Amino acid sequence: MTDSVAVVGGGAVGVTAARALADRGADVTLFERGAIAAESTGRAAGICYDAFAGRTDAAIAARAMTHFRELASETRFSFVERPYVWLAREGDETRAEAIREQVPRMRERGRAVELLDPGSLADEFPGLRTDDVAVAAVARDAACADPAEYAAVTAEQARETGATIRTGTEVGLTEDSAVVTPDGTREFDAVLVAAGAHTRPLLADAGVAAPIKAYRVQALVTEPIPASEDLPTLYDATEQFYWRPVEQCETGLDGRASEVRRRVREGGLxxxxxxxxxxxxxxxxxxxxxxxxxxSAIERVDAALAPGVTRPTAVDRSWAGLCTATPDRDPLVGEVEPGLFVAAGWHGHGFMRAPALGRTVAGAILGDDGIDAFDPTRFDGDEQFPVVEGLTVE
Ligand SMILES: Cc1cc2nc3c(=O)[nH]c(=O)nc-3n(C[C@H](O)[C@H](O)[C@H](O)COP(=O)(O)OP(=O)(O)OC[C@H]3O[C@@H](n4cnc5c(N)ncnc54)[C@H](O)[C@@H]3O)c2cc1C
Incomplete structure (x- = not known):
């Protein structure tokens, strides 16, 4: 019987798990060393879609999208529907072929994705430069959100359901997986480490080697441009960058549609x-x-916008963040040794899957079946592997 659970990490995954555990009656304490969403979650772009070709990934993404929409219908959390386009340009036959090959597999999984020829792409998204596009695809079941807002709302719900949320509280683990807090060492029936890039060193404290590497990524928001409202979220596989129009992000939405639309029109990328x-x-x-x-980001945006569209030339703000990688690009979700659980290794797709995988790991703690492909004991822990980015079509 698992009564008391410690969750280490107040990012999107930790707060989701804490809420799910509290919903099911567990006595949950979440420890976050900074503020909620202090690390990767607060630095994420908030792009969400269900365009995955693998059976497991597609099902997880579909569950997550459903949860995001439910949360948006019940709370101040804002989930802005926006198609996700990904494309390869002429001369990049490898990635073009990869897109042609993956889209039918996504459709077999019931995903609302389709291939678009350059003419159809230009008709639907006139703000995009399409004259050199070899192949494009669009995912209709896609949206953007403010990840920090998701984490804040979910943490509030966890608290209302009975979880204790302790921010500003850095913890460690003993070799027996007790939690070392600033007030002393505490034992729990189960401990979940959902500490993002800090997961590997934390597990190492408990004597567990986890093959997780942290890699650095960067992002910026441009000055506002008039076209942003009509642009899709874009991943240019050839030029290796993405954008999403910024709308509700960091605006403290009050839920009034007119207000939202005004901000959409004023958005940057x-x-x-x-x-x-x-x-x-x-x-x-x-x-x-x-x-x-x-x-280089401003140059690539310039090259990807249609002629005649006003280009951004200035950067409003920019930052870097860490993502986590594993040897096989699948995450580690589940029990690593009795009573010690992990949820990390998202390859840049941790926010969009958090509502599903946070619940999955909470279920595993309470005795439900986990996801075999994500079983963290599938590795020895000392694997040598290169960091491979998550956002790729290959
Ligand atoms: C620039 C950028 C863009 C991204 N864009 C997207 C995107 O569009 N879509 C998407 O799905 N994903 C995106 N990601 C990835 C996404 O941010 C992560 O996969 C996701 O936020 C991971 O959430 P998490 O809860 O696992 O980790 P985190 O959000 O990193 O949370 C871990 C928490 O653990 C806390 N912690 C660490 N050590 C301790 C300790 N010892 N004691 C207590 N607390 C501790 C940290 O302070 C942190 O708050 C992006 C990432 C970056 C950096």
Whole structure:
């Protein structure tokens, strides 16, 4: 019987798990060393879609999308529907072929995705440059959200359901998986480590080797441009960057549609790329974006917009963040040793899957079946592996 559970980490995954555990009657204490969404969740772009070709991934994404919409219908959390387009340009036959091949597999999974020829792409999204597009695809079941708002709302719900949320409380683990808090060491029936880039060192305290690497990515928001309302979320696989129009992000939405639309019209583009394919120390990395990234992101946005569209030339704000990688690009979700659980290793897709996988790991703690493909004991822990970015079509 699992009565008392400690959750380490107040990102999207930890708060989801805490809420799910509290919903099911567990006595939950969540420890967050900073504020809720202090790390990767607060730095994420908030792009969500269900365009996955694998059976497990597609089912997880569909569950997550349903949950996001339910949450948006019940709370101040805002989930803005927006199609997700991904494309490869002429001369990039490898990625073009990958897109042609993956879309039918996504459709077999019941996902609302379709291939678009350049003419259809231009008709539907006139703000995009399409003359050099080899192949494009669009996912209709896609949206954008403010990840920090999701985490804040979910943490509130967890608290209302009975969970204790202790922010500003850094914890460690003993070799017996007791939780070392600033007030002393406490034992729990189960401990969940959902500490993002800090997961590997925390588990190491408990004597568990987890093959998780932290890699640095960068993002910026451009000055507002008039076209942003009509643009889709975009991933340009050839140029290796993405954007999403910024609308509800960091506006403190009050739920009034007219207010939202005004902000949509005034939005800039949140642009990201810059995956650095090496392992970073989660305590020692540069949180500011590099000058080179800022310049190249603006250039790539310029090249991806249709002629005649007003281009952004200035950057409003920028930052860097950490994502987590595993040897096989699947996350580690489940029990690593009796009473010790992990949920990490998202390859840049942790926010969009958090509502589903946070619940999955909460269920595993309470005795439900987990997801075999994500079983964290599938590795020895000492694997050597290169960091591979998550947002890729190959
Ligand atoms: C620039 C950028 C853009 C991204 N865009 C997207 C996107 O569009 N869509 C998407 O799905 N994903 C995106 N991601 C990835 C996404 O941010 C992560 O996958 C997701 O937020 C992971 O959530 P988490 O709860 O696992 O980790 P985190 O949000 O990192 O939460 C872990 C928490 O643990 C806390 N913690 C660590 N150590 C301790 C300790 N010892 N004691 C107590 N607390 C501790 C940290 O302070 C942190 O708050 C992006 C990431 C970045 C950086």
């Amino acid at each position: 949140l642009v990201g790329d810059g995956v650095e394919k090496r392992d970073f120390d989660p305590e020692d990395w540069d949180r500011t974006a590099d000058e080179g990234f800022l310049a």
